[in-house]
Amino acid sequence: MAFVQPPNTYRSGADENGHFGIFGGRYVAETLMPLILEVDKAYTAAKADPKFQTELTHFNTHYAGRPSPLYLAERLTAHFGGAKVYFKRDELNHTGSHKINNCLGQILLARRMGKTRIIAETGAGQHGVAAATVCARFGLQCIVYMGAKDIERQKPNVFRMKLLGAEVRPVNKGTATLKDAMNEALRDWVANVDTTYYLIGTAAGPHPYPTMVRDFQSVIGNEVRTQLQEAEGRLPDTLVACIGGGSNAIGLFHPFLDDKTVRIIGVEAAGKGISTGAHAASITGGGPGVLHGNRTYLLQDASGQIQDAHSISAGLDYPGIGPEHAWLHEMKRVEYVSATDDEALAAFQLCSKLEGILPALEPAHALAHVGKVAPKLPKDHLLVMNLCGRGDKDVFTIADALGAKM
Amino acid sequence: MSRIAARFDALKTQRRSGLVTFITAGDPDMATFQTILNGLPAAGADLIEVGMPFSDPMADGPSIQLSSQRALKHDIALKDIFAAITAFRKSDAATPIILMGYYNPIYRYGGENFSKDAVAAGADGVIIVDLPPEEADELLPALRKHGLNMIFLTAPTSSDVRLPTILKKASGFVYYVAVTGVTGTKSADASAVKLAVDRLRRHTKLPVAVGFGIRTPDQAKAIGAHCDAAVVGSAIVDVIAAGVTQGKPSAALAADVHRFVKDLASGLK
Numbered sequence: 083m084a085f086v087q088p089p090n091t092y093r094s095g096a097d098e099n100g101h102f103g104i105f106g107g108r109y110v111a112e113t114l115m116p117l118i119l120e121v122d123k124a125y126t127a128a129k130a131d132p133k134f135q136t137e138l139t140h141f142n143t144h145y146a147g148r149p150s151p152l153y154l155a156e157r158l159t160a161h162f163g164g165a166k167v168y169f170k171r172d173e174l175n176h177t178g179s180h181k182i183n184n185c186l187g188q189i190l191l192a193r194r195m196g197k198t199r200i201i202a203e204t205g206a207g208q209h210g211v212a213a214a215t216v217c218a219r220f221g222l223q224c225i226v227y228m229g230a231k232d233i234e235r236q237k238p239n240v241f242r243m244k245l246l247g248a249e250v251r252p253v254n255k256g257t258a259t260l261k262d263a264m265n266e267a268l269r270d271w272v273a274n275v276d277t278t279y280y281l282i283g284t285a286a287g288p289h290p291y292p293t294m295v296r297d298f299q300s301v302i303g304n305e306v307r308t309q310l311q312e313a314e315g316r317l318p319d320t321l322v323a324c325i326g327g328g329s330n331a332i333g334l335f336h337p338f339l340d341d342k343t344v345r346i347i348g349v350e351a352a353g354k355g356i357s358t359g360a361h362a363a364s365i366t367g368g369g370p371g372v373l374h375g376n377r378t379y380l381l382q383d384a385s386g387q388i389q390d391a392h393s394i395s396a397g398l399d400y401p402g403i404g405p406e407h408a409w410l411h412e413m414k415r416v417e418y419v420s421a422t423d424d425e426a427l428a429a430f431q432l433c434s435k436l437e438g439i440l441p442a443l444e445p446a447h448a449l450a451h452v453g454k455v456a457p458k459l460p461k462d463h464l465l466v467m468n469l470c471g472r473g474d475k476d477v478f479t480i481a482d483a484l485g486a487k488m
Numbered sequence: 489m490s491r492i493a494a495r496f497d498a499l500k501t502q503r504r505s506g507l508v509t510f511i512t513a514g515d516p517d518m519a520t521f522q523t524i525l526n527g528l529p530a531a532g533a534d535l536i537e538v539g540m541p542f543s544d545p546m547a548d549g550p551s552i553q554l555s556s557q558r559a560l561k562h563d564i565a566l567k568d569i570f571a572a573i574t575a576f577r578k579s580d581a582a583t584p585i586i587l588m589g590y591y592n593p594i595y596r597y598g599g600e601n602f603s604k605d606a607v608a609a610g611a612d613g614v615i616i617v618d619l620p621p622e623e624a625d626e627l628l629p630a631l632r633k634h635g636l637n638m639i640f641l642t643a644p645t646s647s648d649v650r651l652p653t654i655l656k657k658a659s660g661f662v663y664y665v666a667v668t669g670v671t672g673t674k675s676a677d678a679s680a681v682k683l684a685v686d687r688l689r690r691h692t693k694l695p696v697a698v699g700f701g702i703r704t705p706d707q708a709k710a711i712g713a714h715c716d717a718a719v720v721g722s723a724i725v726d727v728i729a730a731g732v733t734q735g736k737p738s739a740a741l742a743a744d745v746h747r748f749v750k751d752l753a754s755g756l757k
Contacts, residue, residue: 099622109591109618111547113643113668116650255553261544268546273669275645372592372618373544385565386596387543 092339092415095406100289100376102409108288110375113272118375121279122290124195129297134190141186142301145219146176148183150302152309152466157436158452165320165459167452168313169469170306170334173442179471180302180330181212181283187298188281189216197279199223203267205232205260205326206397206444207239208471209283214248224248227266229259232396239475257390260400264374284327285404288375292404299333306466307337314464320345320455323468324448325418326362326398328407330470336406339415348407349451351393352420362391364403365411365418378405394423394483395443397471421450427483429453430473442471443479491584491612492637492660495534496695496716505712506534507753508697510588510721512555513538513572514564516732516741521559523742524728525576529583531746532753535697535717537615540569540589547617549672551722554729561735566597570609577610586639586660588615599627603634613637613660621657628657637661642688644668644680651691661695661716662688669700672722676701678710685715705755712756720752 095102100122108118128134142148151171159167172180192200200222204210210226217224226243230252233240243250256262264287271280285295303321310318321338323331325348338344353361361367364379371380373388381389381401391401410416421429429449433441441449448467456465473480481488489497499506509528514521528536541556541564548556573585587606594602594616606614614636619627621640631638637660645668646654655662664684666676676698685696698711699719712718727748731741738744 107623108620109623110620111617111643112620112641112654113547113645113665115620115622116643116645116647255550256544256557265544265546269549269670272547273673275668372590372595374546375618377595380592382592382596384596385563386593387560388592389543 086414088413092410092413093336095409096289096293100293102406103412105377105405105408106289106292107377108375109372109377110288111272113275117275118288125191125290125294128191128194134194137190138187142183146182146186147174148301149305149309150174152306152313155437158433161436162453162456164461165456165463165465166461167456168310168464168466170302170466172302172330172468172470173472177212177215178474179208179212179442180299180333181209182215183301183333184283184295184298184329185212185216185281189220189222192222192279192281193220195279197277199274199278200281201225201227201267201270201278202281202283203227203260203263204283205263205399206395207232207236207243207475208397210248210250211239211242211246213281213283214243214246217248218246225270226250227253227263227270229263230254231258232260235479236396236475237478259391261388283329285329285332285406286327286374286376286378286402292376292406295329296332296336296406299329300336302330302333302468303335303337306334310464310466317341318344318464318466320347320463320465322347322349322448322452322465323470324349324398324444325403325407326351326400326444327402328404330468332404332406334468335416346416347451348416348418349448350418350420351395351398351447352422353392355422356420360392361420362393362398362400363420364401365407366420368401370408373402376405378408379403379411394426394479395447397442397444398447419451421447425450427480430480439469440473441469442473443476444471445469490635490637490660491582492535495582495584496661499534499716505715505756506717507532507708507756508535508537508699508717508719509533509724509749510537510539510719511724511728512541512552512559513569514541514559514562515555515725515728516558516737517562518564518568518572520737520741522572522575524745525572526579527742527746528749529580531749533583533749535584535586537586537588537719537721538569538573540566540587540593542590542593545590547670549670549722551672551725551729555725558732566593566602570605573609573611584612585610586613586615587611589617591616591619599630603630603636607634607636611636613639615639615641615663617641621654624657639663641665644684648687651688655692658692658694661697662692663719664688664696664698664715665700666698666711667701671700674701676707676711678714681711682714705751708752709755718756724748
């Protein structure tokens, strides 16, 4: 393996064309290119505008309920018998996950751009619900593309979106999951360029989305820094987050990337096991490629055809990962590991019983890894895990997996 | 002179607009595709676009999505496409072949190997839907080295400010996307196309082909009047789809496609 020269900072990307090393970029059809450039220009202006930031902070505080607590999980800490385990409680946000952080930012941007119609893609439905929520709040039309297979396994979220006034359009094409929903949203955007804003839910897609979504999600890591300083008087030693597209993870990680003492771990979904091929671990089990507007790690065959992902968690069931993660992997700044469906299910049950918190199946993957590392760490080691969503949406899937009748 | 330049020169001499036909490689299977491909010049195709099937064709409508899926059932890869073009060249040395598709299969194959093997097989140009000029520099040197033209898409949304960015990297011809939308879903408007092509001609001397939203001989004639070539894709692919029952092509499928292309071409003669 070649020696990797560390950069002066890990926090300066993307460059002006949206690249993190060889990753990221703007691989889109020409019809969309002018729009993407317009979004970039509008976001750059908004980011520098104190009024935009004040408005965003206002809604984060009074609408989403930020800051979310940093909670010491005492019983899990005792159970693991090692590191002190803290949860960043982003499942307590309005709508039940970290997705609202990004949606509030992007909806304020869409309004600034004068767009009246919002489209979004969703896998687990958490982003769809958050998008439908902000559209209801600001009186904008909302269309959510969702794979037919995901609609089947996430019925409560589908109904929530409808109650919020969104139109949920099932996608039957391809594998009928998140990647196909994203294809269909891109097709919609190309046909409705004048009126429509595409509210992408994760830190992936063409530039500026990966950077913009990361910025909106970085509120997570910034709060952790302040809160842990108050609780322990110092930086964390280890950060752990689950990764599908990777927006909750990059939000937690990014503010700490230049703190060399902080070990950072991203947990991908290993599904039925990496060796079975039925997984969603793009870095552990995939390779570099180009899809959905960016170059990143993808699950693909030798001919470059995209392969199906599998995870018990619909939110991690995507054959790619945000481009900044691909870069952080190649720079060896962040470690990427994986946890299986079964490990996530066990972690879900453990957390429910010991902490009285039903975690979403997505962060249950992160917790599964915490269970592997925490016992070996000293008792003064500070580990922070992003509990990025609540598990209420998953109870049907879990009942099914456990063979329980509701 | 390249086959593409020679063909557009010939069309100019004949004072007519050309017909560009699109079919997906391996649709509905490799043998039927080869028969369709080999017969296209005689049916009236002046240039041929060969689609490189991709699992996630984001800029395509339902017709071409399904056509890609039919082809991928047979695991069609780039080497199979090159073999089909090699076979085609045994009977036709003049009709330009343009490979059209998405970037990932090319990226995985490697830009240098792709360019070398495509030219060796007898391909003349490439259209990569999701490789805009901003990202194309990673592939252009290899294409140029081996003599493969890079045909860029321009769209109604491409402003006068933006067009030079695209056109300075373009070669062969320029493809104008007549509708804002995916392939095969809206109809191109001839008067809007005229204005758009006039605008393009102020920026480039390259021939202009117009596609997306042309389905009938009348539409081909109306759009063709304002540009150097009209591209028909989804409508041809629909003829293929109609000739496939439970994954099996009908015996008359290739002949049906050729008859349809002949009708399209009649509008442009």
